[in-house]
Amino acid sequence: MELRLTTTTYDSVSPVTEKGRRSREMIFKRRTLECCVRLSSNRVVFIAAALLFVSCFSAMNVLRDRLSPPSEKPSVFREAMRNVTKAARLDTASGSSHMSATQHPRLLLRYVKEKPFPHNKSASHLSGEKYISDLASILARFHSRVAVRARRVVNAHSFNYINNVPDACTGKTVETLLGVPSRVDSFTQRQAIRETWGQFSTVDTNKVVLLFFLGSTRDKNIQEKVAVEAQKHGDIVQETFIDSYRNLSLKSVALVRWVSLYCPDSTFVLKADDDMYINVPRLLSRLRAQFDKGPLFMMGTLHLNSRPFRTKGHKWFMPPSEYRQKLYPNYLSGTAYAMTTTAALRLYVESFYVRPLFLEDVYLTGILADKASVPRISDMEFSAQKIEPTGCKFKTHISGHHNTPEEIRKIHAELFDPDLRCKK
Ligand SMILES: *[C@@H]1O[C@H](CO)[C@@H](O)[C@H](O)[C@H]1NC(C)=O
Ligand SMILES: *[C@@H]1O[C@H](CO)[C@@H](O)[C@H](O)[C@H]1NC(C)=O
Ligand SMILES: *[C@@H]1O[C@H](CO)[C@@H](O)[C@H](O)[C@H]1NC(C)=O
Numbered sequence: 476m477e478l479r480l481t482t483t484t485y486d487s488v489s490p491v492t493e494k495g496r497r498s499r500e501m502i503f504k505r506r507t508l509e510c511c512v513r514l515s516s517n518r519v520v521f522i523a524a525a526l527l528f529v530s531c532f533s534a535m536n537v538l539r540d541r542l543s544p545p546s547e548k549p550s551v552f553r554e555a556m557r558n559v560t561k562a563a564r565l566d567t568a569s570g571s572s573h574m575s576a577t578q579h580p581r582l583l584l585r586y587v588k589e590k591p592f593p594h595n596k597s598a599s600h601l602s603g604e605k606y607i608s609d610l611a612s613i614l615a616r617f618h619s620r621v622a623v624r625a626r627r628v629v630n631a632h633s634f635n636y637i638n639n640v641p642d643a644c645t646g647k648t649v650e651t652l653l654g655v656p657s658r659v660d661s662f663t664q665r666q667a668i669r670e671t672w673g674q675f676s677t678v679d680t681n682k683v684v685l686l687f688f689l690g691s692t693r694d695k696n697i698q699e700k701v702a703v704e705a706q707k708h709g710d711i712v713q714e715t716f717i718d719s720y721r722n723l724s725l726k727s728v729a730l731v732r733w734v735s736l737y738c739p740d741s742t743f744v745l746k747a748d749d750d751m752y753i754n755v756p757r758l759l760s761r762l763r764a765q766f767d768k769g770p771l772f773m774m775g776t777l778h779l780n781s782r783p784f785r786t787k788g789h790k791w792f793m794p795p796s797e798y799r800q801k802l803y804p805n806y807l808s809g810t811a812y813a814m815t816t817t818a819a820l821r822l823y824v825e826s827f828y829v830r831p832l833f834l835e836d837v838y839l840t841g842i843l844a845d846k847a848s849v850p851r852i853s854d855m856e857f858s859a860q861k862i863e864p865t866g867c868k869f870k871t872h873i874s875g876h877h878n879t880p881e882e883i884r885k886i887h888a889e890l891f892d893p894d895l896r897c898k899k
Contacts, residue, residue, distance in 0.1 A: 628827045632728050637691055637698075638705040638713040643684050644738035650682035651759060652734055652741055652816075656726040656835075657687045657749040659718040660697050662704065664749040667880035669708065671887035675755045676710075683755070684738070686710050688729050690718025723809075724831035724838045731823040731839070734816055742766065744819045747811040751874050752864070752886045757856070758873045762813055765852065771821075773840055775812030777853035779805050781837075791834060798832060804845045808859035809836030811874040814849070821847035866890035867897035 644652075653676065657665055665687050676685035687710055692698055705711035712733055716725045727746060734744050743762045747753050765772060781803045783793035814822075825843040832838045844851060856873040864882040866889025869875060878886070889895055 629830050630728075630826055630828070632725070632732060632826060634714040634716050634725070634729070636712065636714055638689075638701065638711045640686060640709055640712060641737050643686060643709075644741060647679065648682050649684050649738055649741040651684070651743040651745065651762070652738055653683060653685045653745045653747070653753070653755070654730040654734070655685070655687045655747055655749050656723065656730065657689055659689045659692045659701060659713075660694075661749050662700065663880045664883075665704070667883045668749060669710070671883050672753045672755050673710075683759075684741075686712050686733070687749070688726050688733070689713040690716050690722055690726060692718055721833045723835040724833060727809075727835040727839045728823070728826045728831065731819040731826070734819045735823040739816060739820060741816045743813060744816055745811070745813045746809075747874065748809070748876070750878050751811050751876060752869060752878050752883050753811060753874050754869050754872060754890065758813060761854065761856065761873060762815075766815065770815050770817050771848075772850050772852050773807060773812055773814040773818055773844055774852045774854050775807030775840070775857045776810075776855075776859040777805060777807055777851055778803070778836075781806070793832070793834070798837075803837050804841035805851060806837050806841030806844070807851055807853075808857070809834075809840070810859045810876045811857055812836070812840055813857075818844070818847070818849045821849060866892060866895050870895075870897060 643649075653673065655665070655668060655673075668687075669685070673685040675681045676683045689701065689711060691713065692701075701711065701713060705713070712729065714725070714729050716722055716729075718726075730744070730746055734741065743759075743766075745753065745758065762774070765774065782801065783798055783803060784791045785795070786792060822839055822843045825846045826839075829838075829842055829846065832842070840851060854873070856871070858872055858875050860875075861877040862868050862872060862875040864875070864878055864886050866886055869886050869890050875886075
């Protein structure tokens, strides 16, 4: 606002005369007045605008807070962020690094999206400190963002651990986690795997970790035996959800959760049922070859355009109320599939936002993998069928299904027999 009270200027007034002096005084006073008027009117406008802005902004925030579902309230979210930052600082102090990044799903999502893990073999693995400083910079950007994508957590998977092996990957380089979801009472199957293809985990230079994933049982006898087994072998991860066929998806989520929390620097994760034989060396060389083409993939037997079973009573009956679409997304057979750890992290994050279907393979390798944009690669060497339980057959296969513990032992003994001769 330009208030011109006078057109007179100093130069037009004689500097010598008394009249001239008074004129100059007048001009000076007027100028001062002008200036004040200008200033105060600007300030009024400025303050009014600021007040309006602040009140609009806070009204908006209050409204958003009111309207958001409980788990998505910005205020709760900000608090969670503060907690995570605090945890990150505590973690750096105590030297353990990975828990903090994964305590809040959206933080993890951001982390995975912005900073795919170093799965670059020539890059050295991030040390705890570097990890935290990366995390801190991501957090800083996160804090400054007003709009946070609103997604509702429907599957928090907040089960506790009855048995866990949190240090299975600490202090060593782990390339592959062999994860075996297993029925809580499948003691002999687990033992057969430990003594055969699971043995690769006992040689440090293989950089392989073997873990079994179990749910819980109300049967005290079985639980006691599991406790003894966990104590003896140190390879049991048991969560509190009920161990049942319909809860298999929870077990697979437990697997990707575990690797996200405790082994995010590994490169590959295998998920194999406990009635599978796995040719581990063949699996690893296949995965490494694929990894050279890119760090994000899943691999197994691909099912294309499968239809949900809509007949009541069928083992895989899927009511439309649970899954509406005509076709399942393309998915990998749940008997055995492998993925990169980057893929596992993404699946874990997506699992927060999608209610589990009881078909774990459709859920994880179909629906979640679609949402997480993880490419699925079909490899015929992962056999979801029963193949002849002989060393010769498994020489050219990565996996085979429906094997009894005895068959698993037989295949293994033959496959690693130096005198094995196979017909071409
Ligand atoms: C943040 O931490 C405090 C104290 O540990 C806890 O009571 C609160 O529930 C946490 N808030 C969120 C949103 O996680
Ligand atoms: C892998 O890491 C090395 C060292 O940090 C870097 O020079 C190289 O460009 C990276 N390669 C890829 C594909 O990111
Ligand atoms: C799955 O686990 C949950 C959590 O323990 C339990 O409430 C539910 O009954 C289980 N479902 C089945 C079908 O066993």
